[in-house]
Amino acid sequence: MSAVRAIIARDLRLGARQGGLGTAIGFLLALIVLVPLSLGPDLALLSRIAPGIMWLGLLLAVLLTSEQIFQQDFEDGSLDLMTMTATPFELIVLAKAFSHWITVSLPLAVLAPPLGLMLNINIAQVPMIWVAMILGSFALSMLAAIGGAVTAGLRRGSLLVSLVILPLYVPVLIFGIAASTSGLAPETALPSFLVLLAITLVTLVISPLASAAALKAYLR
Amino acid sequence: MRLVAKDICCERGGRLIFESLNFTVEQGELLELRGANGAGKSSLLRLIAGLNETSSGSLSFQDTPSEISVNENSHYIGHAEANKSALTLRQNLSFWAAFLGTGNVERGLAAFDLTDIADDQARLLSSGQKHRLSLARLATIERTLWLLDEPTVGLDQNSTGKLNDLLKSHMDNGGMAIVATHTDLGIKAKKHLTLKARA
Numbered sequence: 001m002s003a004v005r006a007i008i009a010r011d012l013r014l015g016a017r018q019g020g021l022g023t024a025i026g027f028l029l030a031l032i033v034l035v036p037l038s039l040g041p042d043l044a045l046l047s048r049i050a051p052g053i054m055w056l057g058l059l060l061a062v063l064l065t066s067e068q069i070f071q072q073d074f075e076d077g078s079l080d081l082m083t084m085t086a087t088p089f090e091l092i093v094l095a096k097a098f099s100h101w102i103t104v105s106l107p108l109a110v111l112a113p114p115l116g117l118m119l120n121i122n123i124a125q126v127p128m129i130w131v132a133m134i135l136g137s138f139a140l141s142m143l144a145a146i147g148g149a150v151t152a153g154l155r156r157g158s159l160l161v162s163l164v165i166l167p168l169y170v171p172v173l174i175f176g177i178a179a180s181t182s183g184l185a186p187e188t189a190l191p192s193f194l195v196l197l198a199i200t201l202v203t204l205v206i207s208p209l210a211s212a213a214a215l216k217a218y219l220r
Numbered sequence: 221m222r223l224v225a226k227d228i229c230c231e232r233g234g235r236l237i238f239e240s241l242n243f244t245v246e247q248g249e250l251l252e253l254r255g256a257n258g259a260g261k262s263s264l265l266r267l268i269a270g271l272n273e274t275s276s277g278s279l280s281f282q283d284t285p286s287e288i289s290v291n292e293n294s295h296y297i298g299h300a301e302a303n304k305s306a307l308t309l310r311q312n313l314s315f316w317a318a319f320l321g322t323g324n325v326e327r328g329l330a331a332f333d334l335t336d337i338a339d340d341q342a343r344l345l346s347s348g349q350k351h352r353l354s355l356a357r358l359a360t361i362e363r364t365l366w367l368l369d370e371p372t373v374g375l376d377q378n379s380t381g382k383l384n385d386l387l388k389s390h391m392d393n394g395g396m397a398i399v400a401t402h403t404d405l406g407i408k409a410k411k412h413l414t415l416k417a418r419a
Contacts, residue, residue, distance in 0.1 A: 006318035010307070017306040077300025080271050084291045085320060220273055 003087040007095040008102075015103030020068050024061040024104055025111065031057040032115050043120050050119035051129055051180045054112045058105075058133060059140060059169055065104050066144035066161050067151065069096055070215060074152040080219060090208040093215065097145035097207055101138055109137035125180065128189060132179040132196060136172050139200040142207035143168045149211035153218040171199055221284045222246045223268075223365060223396060228277035230263050237263050241277075243413055245365075245396045250387065250407065253400040255415035261400035262298065264415065265367045268398065269296035281364075294365040301354045305343035309334055309353055312342055313360050320361050328360030332382055348374045359386055366390065366397040372405070381406065 015021065035053050036046055073079045073096075082092050112133055113126045121129075147165035151157025179192035222244050229239035237260040245251050253261045266272045268279060270291030281288045303312045310325060317323025329335045332352040337345075342353060351374050358366060366387075372380050384406030387397060391407070399405060 002321060003319045006315055009318075010304070010311075010315045013311070014304060014306055072304075075300075076304070077298060077302040078304075080269075080298070080300065081296065081302050081316070082319070083271065084269060084294060084296065086289075086292050219271060 003082075003085060004091055004095040007082075007092060008099050011096060011099035012103060015099065018068075020065045021104050021107055024065050024108055027061045027064055028057040028108060028112060029115065031060070032112075032118055036119060047120040047122055050116050050121040051125065051177055053119060054116045054121075054129065055133070055136075055173055055177050055180070058108055058112050058137065059173060061108055062105050062137070062140040062144050063147070063162060063165060063169070065100070066147045066165065067158055069100050069145050069148035070152040070211075071148070074215070074218065079152075079215060083216070083219065089216065090212045093145065093149070093211045094204075094208040097142050097211065100144065101141035105137035105141040105144075106134065109133035129180040132176050132193065135193070135196055135200055136176040139172045139196075139203045140169065142200075142203035143172070145207050145211045146214070149214040152215060172196070175199060221288075221364075222282055223279075223290065224282050225268075225279045226277050228267065228274050228279055230260060230267055230272065231275050232263060232272070238415055241413075243411070245398065245411070247394040247396060248391050249396055249410050250391060250405075251396075251398045251411045251413055252405065253398060253413050253415065254402075255400075256417045259415040259417040261415055262369050265296065265298070265369050265398065265400055268365075269294055269367050271296070290365065293363050294367055295358055295361070295363045296367045296369075297354050297357065297371060298369040301350050303342050303350065303353055306341060308339050308341055309345075309356075310338040312353060313356060316357055317360055323361040325360055328356040328358075331359035331386055332356045332379060348376060348379070351375060352379055355383060355386075358390075364395055366395065366399075368397065368399045368401075370400055370402065372401060372403055 032053065039046060070079065073082070083089055113129045116126070116129065143165055146168070147161040150164055151160050154160065175192050175196045179189055179196050182189045182192055224244045226242055228241050230237045243251065253264065255261050263272060267274055268290060279290060281290060307315070309329065313325045313328050317325055329338050332355055334352060334356060342350065345353065355371060371383055375383065387405070388407050390397060
């Protein structure tokens, strides 16, 4: 476990220094500011599509940073050394995906609902969106790790990341939005929340296995 | 305890690089790898480190009290530095020490005269200093087998001397090392292995 702790501590420190979060926030902000300008002054329409726009922003912003998860460690040889321990490689990969969640996806998920106020979102909806986004963002990071791993050894892998990851993002998007907008009564939102939770747990299991397999194929 | 390689062969990208290679390394022994560029020195080191797969043969520690895996007890220092330029030297070494369990960071820094610049960011280092920072892992974290890929490239005379001292004390303490090199190391290697480039 000391290996896992060491990776998380290092990646949090690197994340704070290198500012991948800045790019992602800039993207999210640009989207949320530009949408009302492009749609015109229809407040009712805006508040109806607001949750969808926020989810799209979150999803694409996370996608934008997925390449960073493994690329540097792959290029500077750190990943090589990380295979030379008794710690299972899957656990190491999971630690890196978790760090990505803490440094990028979680701050985005926390920040997006307040930004949604610019889209005339119904304030009563905000807590629900918050919970759904924080839950969903974990799944997004886990899936982003798969994309990052599959393209770690490629120059200009971003196109491929989108192709690989977008289909996997669809369920998160559908149930995330369903959970965010299914009325304000908790009992109607519950089924969607449970499915979102299930998706998140599935990605927690699948992502380390898939990412580790992809990275090992590159390292050989 | 000794490292025994039996009949190992290496294939990269469908091309056979070497085959039926046999050697043993005893405790306190240094095996010097020689051979032209492309003869497979780096491939062999990566293979021992578990980074490439052998398609045949076996590679293991023998005469050990319990089974010990080779790659978990090796240091591999290749051409990639495996250090982060945004972190300080001390943070880089501390990370590897924490990642691999234990280690003495101050000893590692001192072994290659890096103590004075330990709190500078690694991006400020010259390429030789970066290489010294990678080599400092050897002194920081104790592992039995050292796999060094052209360790003296880019080092000044003083640092080469330090590396030789480090290798000497490692051998005296019963360690093993396999070193790929084109120049003469300061210490006399008992064993040589020359890989022939295939046409």
